[in-house]
Amino acid sequence: MNSATHHEPPLNPDQAQMLAERCAEAMYARDPASQALGMRIVKIAPGFAALTMAVRADMLNGHATCHGGFIFSLADSAFAFACNSHNLVTVAAGCTIEFLAPAREGDVLTATGHERALAGRSGVYDIDVTNQHGATIAFFRGKSARIKGHVIETGHAE
Amino acid sequence: MNSATHHEPPLNPDQAQMLAERCAEAMYARDPASQALGMRIVKIAPGFAALTMAVRADMLNGHATCHGGFIFSLADSAFAFACNSHNLVTVAAGCTIEFLAPAREGDVLTATGHERALAGRSGVYDIDVTNQHGATIAFFRGKSARIKGHVIETGHAE
Amino acid sequence: MNSATHHEPPLNPDQAQMLAERCAEAMYARDPASQALGMRIVKIAPGFAALTMAVRADMLNGHATCHGGFIFSLADSAFAFACNSHNLVTVAAGCTIEFLAPAREGDVLTATGHERALAGRSGVYDIDVTNQHGATIAFFRGKSARIKGHVIETGHAE
Amino acid sequence: MNSATHHEPPLNPDQAQMLAERCAEAMYARDPASQALGMRIVKIAPGFAALTMAVRADMLNGHATCHGGFIFSLADSAFAFACNSHNLVTVAAGCTIEFLAPAREGDVLTATGHERALAGRSGVYDIDVTNQHGATIAFFRGKSARIKGHVIETGHAE
Numbered sequence A, B, C, D: 001m002n003s004a005t006h007h008e009p010p011l012n013p014d015q016a017q018m019l020a021e022r023c024a025e026a027m028y029a030r031d032p033a034s035q036a037l038g039m040r041i042v043k044i045a046p047g048f049a050a051l052t053m054a055v056r057a058d059m060l061n062g063h064a065t066c067h068g069g070f071i072f073s074l075a076d077s078a079f080a081f082a083c084n085s086h087n088l089v090t091v092a093a094g095c096t097i098e099f100l101a102p103a104r105e106g107d108v109l110t111a112t113g114h115e116r117a118l119a120g121r122s123g124v125y126d127i128d129v130t131n132q133h134g135a136t137i138a139f140f141r142g143k144s145a146r147i148k149g150h151v152i153e154t155g156h157a158e
Helices: A013-029 A032-036 A068-083 B013-029 B033-036 B067-085 C015-031 C032-036 C068-083 D011-027 D031-037 D068-084
Strands: A042-047 A046-056 A091-100 A108-119 A122-130 A136-146 B040-045 B050-052 B089-099 B109-120 B122-130 B136-146 C038-043 C048-054 C090-099 C108-119 C122-130 C137-145 D039-047 D048-054 D090-099 D108-118 D123-128 D136-146
Touching: A013 A068, A032 A046, A032 A068, A046 A068, A068 A091, A068 A108, A068 A122, A068 A136, A068 B089, A091 B067, A091 C137, A091 D136, A108 A136, A108 D136, A122 B033, A122 D011, A136 D090, A136 D108, B013 B040, B013 B067, B033 B067, B040 C015, B050 B067, B067 B089, B067 B109, B067 B122, B067 B136, B089 C068, B109 B136, B109 C137, B136 C090, B136 C108, B136 C137, C015 C038, C015 C068, C015 C137, C048 C068, C068 C090, C068 C108, C068 C122, C068 D068, C090 D068, C137 D136, D011 D039, D011 D068, D031 D068, D048 D068, D068 D090, D068 D108, D068 D123, D068 D136, D108 D136
Parallel strands: none
Antiparallel strands: A042 A046, A046 A108, A091 A136, A091 B089, A108 A122, A122 A136, B040 B050, B050 B109, B089 B136, B109 B122, B122 B136, C038 C048, C048 C108, C090 C137, C090 D090, C108 C122, C122 C137, D039 D048, D048 D108, D090 D136, D108 D123, D123 D136
């Protein structure tokens, strides 16, 4: 029997990596928002995600720079992929973002994030957003809350 | 001579309201992001903005709820309209968002925000996001930084 | 039987107010930190607290202004009194503070805070810190997490 | 002539380290708050500071754990020493703190912080607070704002 309330058996590093990749693949497939924004998964590992997104004309705000919402969205998706990589459904409780430099049309942004802490059902993740020149665009910190359920069926239930 | 470095003459309430509306109109017209996300301006006043946005299928994440990035985007646009309402170009320095409840496809979200403080070039704005039932979806707090320039030409320069 | 896992019967406004006052009194009595910092409770209500603190010489930092930690402490205590006013033990999960103006020796600061949202075991509280002239010193936002237990025995258990 | 408005000549690593240490020494000497809380400077470098503080009985709150204000104070002092290490007077504009685990009487806390970004007059610093067992107590992120003046006289003025 596979139940969210039972502790999963510990995984070895290869299994944890495979599980993280399968979770990301499944989440991305059913995530119209990340797809529509042109995000691509660059790297996934347990508690880690790196995503890229190109800044399009329809992402610009009234100052002709990338609307902060899309920079946030990229970081938030990386946060989501990182915090769901253990196959336990996890949502954002709150986030902070510091904007360091503007992003412009055509820039390719990369959000790289990892787990800083995981205690009970709460976690803290730091995601940095950089552009194609390596300049920091934003720092994002996400607080996660685990809810019920698994991201994917793992077959432990048979 | 109209110069960003000179202090503007104080406006009476009617003038301030008219200026806020003209700034919002001009900003919205050149803001492809807010337009593409289907945001509509409901109300503008000096230091205040209310915007609505309907949650579309392409805004859903892997949990079938509205991607946090779009909730953030709506709040961030309300923040931008509120903090640029004095016709002084102002950008986001940093933001925090607390997610209280999920939003779902078809929900109509309203972000209502106002200026809490303005000291020198920095300001603090609180924006609340609610759904069509009046339930709170998120609390957003934005820290603004004024940069050079005006949102619109006011004709003081002739 | 009185148990933290059982729902409390709904209280009328007078009972809720009395409970909030008794919780604050009990918490203050066993809170050496708030006492040692000279904090005084000005007003308590369900989900609400107002506290004052005078800035002492030993609270100054290297810039001869009140160390941010003491401004935070005052806001954090108001947050604690507000979020424990329902007699359910609640702790801080995370906080943000924006510093608007410095406080100086002899200033009397007041932190006034109230509950913005309470959903399940999580809550959001906004606390504003002002000085004796009514100037805003800081905005504080606290995210609370309810844990097990009651602040005081209510006698429902007999 | 020594003026805060003139750019300082670039320092070599040894000079930058010596300057950081002299700034910290001068700041600590005139910082009654950090002294009264028993903080000790463990390590200073350009853009970096590590401080320790023992949790005393008068730092406990109504839950018999260290009042969040003192954990914040330790992190905030490390932030201050790190962001003033370049001898340019810098203050906190805003901070976020996530509390991961409680600290108890007798615990010796260490706040370790470094500069994540410095752009114009604004900077971002991350400070982690751990206890004597290496457990994470809190994550703190500080946003700095440079104001006028130097921390110490450097003798460039003669």
